[in-house]
Amino acid sequence: MRVMTTYKVGVIADTHVPEFLAELPASVAQVFAGVDLIVHTGDITGLEVLEQLGKLAPVKAVKGDHDKLDLPLQLVIEIGGVRIGAWHGRRPRWQEFPSLLFNTFSSRYHSWGGFQRQAVRRFRLVDVIVFGHFHRSYIGWQQDVLLFNPGAVYHPTHENIQSRLVITRYPWQRLYLRRALLRPAGVPTVGILTIEDGKVHAEVVPLPTVL
Template identity: 40%
Template sequence: MMLPPSARPGRLRLGGMRIGVVADTHAQGDGWDSPPELLHALRGVDLILHCGDLDELGVLDHLETVAPVLAVRGYPDPREDGDRLADTLRVVEVEGVRIGMVHDPRWPLPMTFTHTLGFPPGPIQDHLRPRFGTEVDVVCFGDTHDEYIGWYQGVLFLNPGSPSRPGMRHRADDVGTFATLDIHQGVVAAELHKLRRGQHLE
């Protein structure tokens, strides 16, 4: 399924389902150290997708105090039984929209795409289909800690950045970023959000 031309990044809440997307939380200790600003900002989402580099499984439990969580592993992440944490790849279907999740588009090999090095030649679905086992409409990924949103050949590529260890474009005292997807009747709106220190106290 290809997304309609009206599906563009934006602030419009379309109804349907709202999904919070996070990555690279790099939790410590028991994993319950996610920024309180993140949990506050995620209130009201129907589902949370975590694109890996958890470091500690407890971060998933912490996020689940807000909404159900589905995740994929990053390089160092522990494994767990059940459906919550997939090994390296997964596809989540929401209202007919297929969302492919992977921590690093270059891992596991073979490398299929990366937003920093450009996309491979030819139809992008020819590269995504073998990796995810199906055509996908959205690819959510992490690894770089730098937020990114862009469309390529009708596919939305979304990196939410890191809510706790933001990338080089941010100030040292910044909290970080996450993203949301609003899906309604096959139409997707995506938005990146910059957390504000202390916003949970407002």
Template identity: 35%
Template sequence: MIIGVVSDTHMPRAAGKLPSKLAQAFRGVDLILHLGDWVTMEVYDQLSALAPVDGVAGNNDGMDIVSRFGKKKVLTLEGFRIGLVHGHEPVSRLATPEKALRAFEKEQVQCVLFGHSHQPYHLVQNGVLLFNPGSPTDKRREQKYSFGLLQISNGALTARHIFYDHKK
């Protein structure tokens, strides 16, 4: 199973449409997960033209997105429990990865996917894969735009970033 992982699209302010690099990579994946800050449901429409879509809402999303997706969820995919959260709550001095991990501290998850910081992140901590795909449209201070691919194959869960220079 191959899963496209994206966050912080901030559309239409950051881009009018999904970058072609992302659209090309997500065409034909089994599932796309958006980790918040969609900003409009137009992002869902564009993504769902590529593959089935699920996700969570972020701090820049309106009630239409919050009510549709919620702010936190756990999906079980091919036996792996995967936590999805944007990563902005609770407001504290903790770094975004730590906030995301704490959101699932009372649940048995093998992976936590999160966004919010726009910073690509990939680390296994205490047996839990922590993964932030970065942003495909709003890289802020990062050198490159990015998104991710999560693969579940032969009982293993792996993630990787796709980096690129232009959001066209």
């Protein structure tokens, strides 16, 4: 009888500690208990986040647009016979701006602005691509590649948005933040990739529901 080995990979994005959050929520450790690997897809902002995660499992991380840490912009990880590409997800502003503008005013539909195709083109011969940046979870397929965004640990609060409005110089950022004031706060989430016999299952886990 062939015994199948199961691997679990914790995926986390957009922690923004200590930039916008004082510390990593304790429930992250509960969700990631027993994982074989943790992948942080950027906007970490503080080395203490990686040190804290490293106490739970080996950590791989990529650099986000808010990070000043010495990290790669993208990498490929192999585990359980599966190749995982990791990238924060930020593109040149001219590529991002149309979907950003649409998403600022739309409350029902989120435009990815061709992101899925661009993500697949960045990597060769991977089975999964994990990313962050959008502060929005996503599970989907593009050309037989699983695309997975676990969502964000940090979501803007009313108080945080007000403080950022005071220091923001760019009109389009002020518009985005003002629109964000009208929306309910997002739910902090992380993700779990379960790998068994070369097959991958992705799950988004809301942090507030973990006790």
